[in-house]
Amino acid sequence: MTDHSTTPEDTGALLSVSGVDIGYRTGRRTETTIVRDVSLDLYPGQSLALVGESGCGKTTLGLGLLRLLPRTGRISAGRILFRRKDGRRVDVRTLGKEELRRFRWNEAAMVFQGAMNAFNPVLRIEDHFTDTFRAHESGRGRRPRARILERSAELLEMLHLDPARVLRAHPHELSGGMRQRALIALALALEPQLLILDEPTTALDVLTQRAIVERLAELRERLGFSMVFITHDLGLAAELSDRVATMYAGRLIETGTTRDIFHRPRHPYTSALINSVPSVSGGRTLPESLPGGPPSLAALPPGCSFAPRCAHALDRCSRTRPEPELLQERDRGMSHAAACLRSTDTALFAEGATRD
Amino acid sequence: MTDRTLRTTPPPAPETTAADGGPAAAQPVLTLRGVRREFDTPRGRISAVAGVDLDVRPGSVVCLVGESGCGKTTTARIAAGLTAPSGGSVLFRGRDVAAMDKRERAGFRRSVQYIHQDPYASLNPVRTVWSTVTAGLRRHRMVGGRAEARGAAAELLERVDLTPAEDYLDKYPHQMSGGQRQRVAVARALAMNPQVVIADESTSMLDVSIRVSMLNTLGRLRDELGVGFLFITHDLAVARYFAWEGEVAVMYLGRVVEHGPTPRVVGDPRHPYTRALVSAVCEPDPDLARGGERFRLRSADVPDLTDPPPGCDFHPRCPLHEAGDCDTVRPPLVRHRDRSLSCHVVTRG
């Protein structure tokens, strides 16, 4: 959101997104803009959590980054620069069909929301692996089936799955958590530099979530990929990210290090989200509920789009749309910034006011 | 009132909560005694529920906690009369449901309402909200014409914070968010004026913000209408919040392994499985999340139910297991200080 990335100059970022708008066609001549003016830099090895309520555009942004939008979706503005393994920077927005096919899985891969229920039910897990390798490994780099299975087994083991059992299994023979881990292994098959995970633990029980969190942390340590994970679970973000970006009504309204966001949130929406998470420890502070829901993206209110729900809204909030304000400058995309007219009103965000 | 059934395990005596004169002191409305349920699957017979005892009292909450596949939903469906137990009994206000005549049974069905875990699957897609919410009322001829039914629906929608109700009456499920659908499901359950609500993981797919406001709505029903809850979740942080004044029963492979007052069980978990569940929760604080030792299981995956391990069901995953007792004798659920526990090692101390 802070526009470090408008300069085409190479800052060493793996991914450099600037001014991206994404919309869906909603009628013969109408398009609704969902994602608005998103800019962000991701550096090698970083893990960014994209958080926000359902419907605020997280999945749309994630799909857009890899040009995986459905037919009706379109990136209508901005640039998505990506530094490939060969060192060249490309704008993902302008990649041709063949270049895109090589880009996906080899450079960046995505684990889709709810995808553990979307494995092809008639194929064994091993077929999913061989198909992936076949489709995305090019010409001379192609490995024979035996090598593919060997590599698949290695990946499954890294996710604490028994390859002998899992490779031969059909998807329905595995639990939800096992399928999700198999999918992560599949996404990592071609050693992408960027892994995007959309709600990787939603609808899984806590022990399964824990297993996935631990495997992801280990894998990141071992393979060094960067990660963007999309979640509405703030607990997961606290655990698995170096940086957090909060999304509301299609915009990034606060970005910062994970500590900034959890200990010093400067946007009332971020702090409300954090305060609504029940905790197993600490004092008996009850989570607060955030009234109402996000606005319709087709008819955003003027001014701050959070104003109708904001406990701190002033009159001017519904007139002036807050621009992101830099609160703490840091390198490698770690700056803290928030788009709230009152983000520097420290009384609102006094230490301990958000959580005791 | 329990004379017709033999307790297989000591009751999870509610002294701690009853002592302060709270609602827990009341007689249970819904009781499970030694409830069992087997299923025949292509891979063999499994025991989904293997002897569960629970008491739900007016205005209080029993939270059933455990990981996927441990038998929570099956237990809940038995409690709601939706699945027949293979053994044991369900008592409603002291009466064995199996012995009820048709009229009594209908009363039981109305008074014990089940809310499904998936807000996307639980509503009929071709019915409008008012029609869904009042289906039961109309079936039991508890409302006159269409106008009266719509009026009743509007009132129910207000109670679950779908306001103004007029905006929702004529909507179809696909026109609503997950949270709104879930509220419609709650309104439908409330139409029957239930004494017990059985809510099955009704929060798991929802956003944090919707989830908390949903729990608050359910909390009002508990406190203002005295509804008793059997609340099912896998998340002990949610259990702690919603059932603070009630009890938590932790289930593993069809059996309760730890059961007691919520603040005790969540604040000081004793069974190794409960400890793993508590320590698995992702805390919304990066320092808490990364600091401290985590209680780790030896294996992430639940054993095959068609071939359960000998001895303690939990021993292949238990970091505290000791050769000898743990892999040969199943530990009984026994009273241990402020709770019931089933573990050789912990109850020895």
Ligand SMILES: Nc1ncnc2c1ncn2[C@@H]1O[C@H](COP(=O)(O)OP(=O)(O)OP(=O)(O)O)[C@@H](O)[C@H]1O
């Ligand atoms: N109708 C059925 N036929 C065969 N097996 C069943 C049936 N219903 C449940 N089971 C099995 O019984 C066991 C317990 O299932 P249940 O749905 O009660 O678990 P749960 O604790 O509610 O899990 P979750 O947290 O995933 O909802 C599982 O192994 C399940 O596959």
Ligand SMILES: Nc1ncnc2c1ncn2[C@@H]1O[C@H](COP(=O)(O)OP(=O)(O)O)[C@@H](O)[C@H]1O
């Ligand atoms: N294929 C589509 N066509 C039209 N609108 C869509 C499509 N997919 C998503 N949307 C809309 O875009 C908005 C953002 O959706 P999404 O990116 O899925 O949000 P999130 O992942 O944050 O829940 C929502 O209003 C949703 O209804």
Ligand code: SF4
């Ligand atoms: S700009 Fe105003 S309405 Fe928006 S978040 Fe800040 S205080 Fe609230």
Ligand code: SF4
């Ligand atoms: S009885 Fe043994 S194996 Fe079972 S929970 Fe206790 S210590 Fe673990």
Ligand SMILES: [Mg+2]
């Ligand atoms: Mg999404």
Ligand SMILES: [Mg+2]
């Ligand atoms: Mg279930």
